[in-house]
Structures are given as structure tokens and as C-alpha cells.
Amino acid sequence: MNRLFDFMLPPEKSTTAGEVDALFHFITEVSLILLLGITAVMLYFAFKYRRKSEDETTPLITHNNTLEITWSVIPLILVLIVFSWGYQGYLAKTNPPDDAYEIRAVATSWLWQFHYQNGHVSTNELHVPANRPVRIIMSSDDVIHSFYVPDYRVKMDVLPNRYTQVWFEATEPGESVLYCAEYCGTAHSDMLADVIVHTQEDFELWLETGDAIDEDLSPAELGEQLVQRQGCMACHSTDGTVLQGPSFLGAFGRDRELTDGTTVTIDENYIRQSLLEPNTQVAAGFQPIMPSYAASLNDRQIDAIIEYLKTLEE
Numbered sequence: 001m002n003r004l005f006d007f008m009l010p011p012e013k014s015t016t017a018g019e020v021d022a023l024f025h026f027i028t029e030v031s032l033i034l035l036l037g038i039t040a041v042m043l044y045f046a047f048k049y050r051r052k053s054e055d056e057t058t059p060l061i062t063h064n065n066t067l068e069i070t071w072s073v074i075p076l077i078l079v080l081i082v083f084s085w086g087y088q089g090y091l092a093k094t095n096p097p098d099d100a101y102e103i104r105a106v107a108t109s110w111l112w113q114f115h116y117q118n119g120h121v122s123t124n125e126l127h128v129p130a131n132r133p134v135r136i137i138m139s140s141d142d143v144i145h146s147f148y149v150p151d152y153r154v155k156m157d158v159l160p161n162r163y164t165q166v167w168f169e170a171t172e173p174g175e176s177v178l179y180c181a182e183y184c185g186t187a188h189s190d191m192l193a194d195v196i197v198h199t200q201e202d203f204e205l206w207l208e209t210g211d212a213i214d215e216d217l218s219p220a221e222l223g224e225q226l227v228q229r230q231g232c233m234a235c236h237s238t239d240g241t242v243l244q245g246p247s248f249l250g251a252f253g254r255d256r257e258l259t260d261g262t263t264v265t266i267d268e269n270y271i272r273q274s275l276l277e278p279n280t281q282v283a284a285g286f287q288p289i290m291p292s293y294a295a296s297l298n299d300r301q302i303d304a305i306i307e308y309l310k311t312l313e314e
Ligand SMILES: [Cu+2]
Pocket: 107, 109, 110, 144, 145, 146, 180, 181, 182, 183, 184, 188, 191
């Protein structure tokens, strides 16, 4: 639908986006009409009733019932329309259809992890089928985050210690961006994920094979892809810059001092341990904030990341 303010909005890619936009357009257009109307009448009156001569007097008018009732009742009707329209939309958004496909989402500073019904886990990529309602059951491992996909017109806070949910039905295969919409610390603005919408068959295939697409990459290439996709770059760099965590550049083989005063060599086992149980060996000078990847990386992927880190020599 092409309307006056469409240029302000992202594309409508969910079944409920149109309804949200319709209400948005209604409110914007009514406000615009009122603004223009009131301004025009105001200018006209200012001109018409301007002071024309020195000895002119103003008649005393205390009130006008008809006018006062009109300008109370019309706004009341408008506000009630907006309320009941918005309330219907709110009900539709908070009550997922019974047949919705369920995905569990966990937000951690600063990445998103998604757990599917067959045990598959993806990081910073939310895979969903098109034309099927999807219900996301969300929680946070630390602070408050917020699940926000503008293309779907959905936004919901993600809290520690309790579940919240959001649902949507994507209308066509393609990609959209998921943002964290609650300021959650240093790398908040990097806390993005891709929403990847598949056809129903492709989605089943992706659930079954998942990362099989990675088969023909060399371990180091796969490692590089994983480091990009798994959100490591929110806290680590490959160019020597120290972010929340140490840089990967030249790390392999070097000595690392830990917070308990011991020194270890950054080797295969140390990296593996860092990924599976990051808080058992914390590098000195850093906070223990790295999330565990035990649920989302298998042995092959861990090997690949180790191989990739070996290639980052100074
Ligand atoms: Cu966040």
C-alpha cells in the first residue's frame, strides 16, 4: 500500500506489520489534518479580528456550549478509535496462534543464541520458516536486552530470571535485521542478528543439516567464518585492538597471565577451555564476561577456530 508516510517506514515483512502501519498512518494523517486546520483557522481569525481602529472595544463572550461540546466530543471519538484499534493490535500481538513454531532465544551481552526444537543452536542468526507463525520464548543471561525486528514491527524486552515472548509470521523468504533495543553496555550497538527466512522445505533442510554447508571449507576458513558469525568480534579483534577481551592477533603460542596469578601458554587446550568454560581461566586485566560456547560449538568447530587463531600471526 502506498501512502503519504511510507518513506518513513521499513518494508512490511510480517503478517501483522500492515495493521501496525495502518494505525500509524491514521494517527499521523489525523494529526496532520488537525495541525493544518487549526493553523489555518488561527491565521484567519488573527487577520479577521485584528484591531482596526483605536477606539474599538471587544465584546465580552463568556462561553459557547455548542463549540465547547464539539471540540470535546470530536477528540474523544478520535482517541477512542485509536484506543480500540491499538488494543486489538495489542491483543493480536500478545497472543501467539496455537500452531506457532517455538524457538528459544537467549540474549547475552552482546549476542543472541537461538535453540531449536531438534537441539540445533545458532548464534546471531535466527532461522525461521516463511508463512508460519513463529513464537520466540526469550530470556537473558545478564542484563535487560530487547528483541526488535523493525521489518516485522515487533519489539519485546528480554529479561533475566523470567521468560518473555514475541511472535510473528514472516510473509516471504529473505533476510531482516534483529536489533537489541535496550542499551546493554559497551557493545550494545553491535548486538545484531540476521533473521533468515526460509521456505518451509529449506527450513526443514537447514534444521537437519545446519552447518553442513561448511563441509568444503578448510578448517582455518571455517574458523574465520565462525568467529565472524558467533559474535566473537563484539569483544575480540584480529588487528591488535583490545576491546572487552584480548585481541586474537599473535595470541597463539604467547604466554598469558591469569587473574589467579598463574601463567599459561595460549595453546589448543587453553583456547578450548576458554570457549567451553571461559570463567575458569580469566586473563589478567579482563572481566569474566565471555559467554560459554559449550552449547553452540561442536568439536569440529572448536578445532576450526583454533586453526584460524593460529593463522593470525603478527
Ligand atoms: Cu542487548
